Amino acid sequence: MASLDLAFVRSNFPAFGLPDYEGQSFFENAGGSFACRQTIDALHRYYTHTKVQPYARYGPSASAGEQMDSSRARWADALGVAVDEVQFGPSTSMNTYVVAKAFGELLGPGDEIIVTNQDHEANSGAIRRMAAATGATLKEWRVDPATGLLDPDRFRALLSEKTRVVSFPHCSNIVGQENPVAELTAAARSVGARTIVDGVSFAPHGLPDVAALGADIYLFSLYKVYSVHQGLMVTRNGILDELPNQGHVFNAGLASKRLTPAGPDHAQEASAGAVLDYVEATAAHHGVQTSTLREAAAATSALWQEHEHEMATPVLELLAGHEGVRLIGPAESVSPNLHRCPTIAFVPRAKTSAEVASELVARGIMCGNGDFYAGRLLEGVDVDLTHGVVRISWVHYTDQADIDRLLGALHEVLDR
Ligand SMILES: Cc1ncc(COP(=O)(O)O)c(C=O)c1O
Numbered sequence: 001m002a003s004l005d006l007a008f009v010r011s012n013f014p015a016f017g018l019p020d021y022e023g024q025s026f027f028e029n030a031g032g033s034f035a036c037r038q039t040i041d042a043l044h045r046y047y048t049h050t051k052v053q054p055y056a057r058y059g060p061s062a063s064a065g066e067q068m069d070s071s072r073a074r075w076a077d078a079l080g081v082a083v084d085e086v087q088f089g090p091s092t093s094m095n096t097y098v099v100a101k102a103f104g105e106l107l108g109p110g111d112e113i114i115v116t117n118q119d120h121e122a123n124s125g126a127i128r129r130m131a132a133a134t135g136a137t138l139k140e141w142r143v144d145p146a147t148g149l150l151d152p153d154r155f156r157a158l159l160s161e162k163t164r165v166v167s168f169p170h171c172s173n174i175v176g177q178e179n180p181v182a183e184l185t186a187a188a189r190s191v192g193a194r195t196i197v198d199g200v201s202f203a204p205h206g207l208p209d210v211a212a213l214g215a216d217i218y219l220f221s222l223y224k225v226y227s228v229h230q231g232l233m234v235t236r237n238g239i240l241d242e243l244p245n246q247g248h249v250f251n252a253g254l255a256s257k258r259l260t261p262a263g264p265d266h267a268q269e270a271s272a273g274a275v276l277d278y279v280e281a282t283a284a285h286h287g288v289q290t291s292t293l294r295e296a297a298a299a300t301s302a303l304w305q306e307h308e309h310e311m312a313t314p315v316l317e318l319l320a321g322h323e324g325v326r327l328i329g330p331a332e333s334v335s336p337n338l339h340r341c342p343t344i345a346f347v348p349r350a351k352t353s354a355e356v357a358s359e360l361v362a363r364g365i366m367c368g369n370g371d372f373y374a375g376r377l378l379e380g381v382d383v384d385l386t387h388g389v390v391r392i393s394w395v396h397y398t399d400q401a402d403i404d405r406l407l408g409a410l411h412e413v414l415d416r
Pocket of ligand 1: 030031090091092093094120122123169171172173198200201220221230231
């Protein structure tokens with residue numbers, strides 16, 4: 001397969017042509033990505049032509065409803081699942097909150113729930129609160145304090161026939177290492193436990209085959225995947241029928257509404273699928289023959305990951321080998337089958353994280369510092385929460401010039 005054509009990629013992101021970003025490189029993608037042209041055009045089109053209540057008989061309304069249905073169907077195809085298994089909600093935090101509430105109506109004393117301390121607060125807090133409210137026992141699968149990694153053997157040791165729900169991230173927003181989701185969901189399934197997987201920090205780096213991952217619930221945030229500000233949730237393996245309805249009473253029978261009580265954001269749902277045009281165009285541009293959207297998503301994801309890996313190698317080498325820095329997370333992937341996402345966090349030894357982040361920003365590196373809502377993880381790897389980490393995160397549209405600017409800035413800031 002050809003390698004990723006960055007000129008083609010960047011021509012699909014209007015932000016790269018704007019004076020607003022001139023002389024700077026964007027390294028806060030884990031917070032939210034730029035939107036691709038297809039997403040921006042779709043939103044503009046919806047607001048211009050079909051900004052009416054959808055699903056009525058008149059033309060613009062019917063068209064609005066069709067666009068919403070199409071987004072859902074196309075995302076289902078891209079993720080390798082059925083249409084009724086895809087739901088949109090206001091955000092991943094909100095989707096997780098509703099899921100936790102629904103599980104809370106089923107669980108009680110004697111039941112066990114497993115969460116990790118590698119999670120973003122969004123995936124952990126609501127489930128922990130639900131455990132406390134129901135009297136279920138909460139077990140924490142803890143990261144290795146030296147590496148920030150989760151050990152699957154420790155997970156297996158926590159599982160029992162009482163385990164009802166397990167929640168873990170596909171990838172942490174600090175550590176950057178993809179977890180072996182299929183292996184973990186199979187282990188949970190073997191004791192009859194349901195799985196909730198937070199894919200937010202992974203999906204921007206590859207649109208997963210969710211059926212193959214085996215998760216009962218898989219969530220991610222479209223605004224980090226070049227799309228609109230919505231959360232996408234996949235519910236599989238009959239879990240939707242098992243969980244009590246959280247929506248309006250008259251919507252109990254509607255798969256798209258049982259776990260999404262908020263009224264839909266019509267324009268964003270209608271535009272959510274447009275990013276998949278970009279994904280298909282990327283596969284086609286690189287000469288990949290695909291007959292399904294799932295195949296296009298897989299091919300494009302492979303191109304993205306290969307490029308990200310190439311860009312990451314010198315940065316990870318620099319940070320892992322620099323005596324003035326503690327890199328959080330691995331310098332290279334723990335397995336050839338798992339992606340080491342370029343979400344890279346480090347603690348400077350001679351300066352504070354805030355000082356280093358400010359000095360990087362002054363050199364055109366758009367990045368930040370703090371706990372990034374992963375305070376439990378930072379405590380788990382013994383990072384002082386008052387200072388937190390510096391985080392540099394990128395995606396497939398980051399090019400060699402961005403990486404050169406980053407390497408130059410890191411040398412200047414860390415070597416002085
Ligand atoms: C790993 C991870 N999970 C969950 C979330 C929450 O997503 P949302 O902002 O859609 O609620 C974030 C947001 O940054 C995240 O990084």
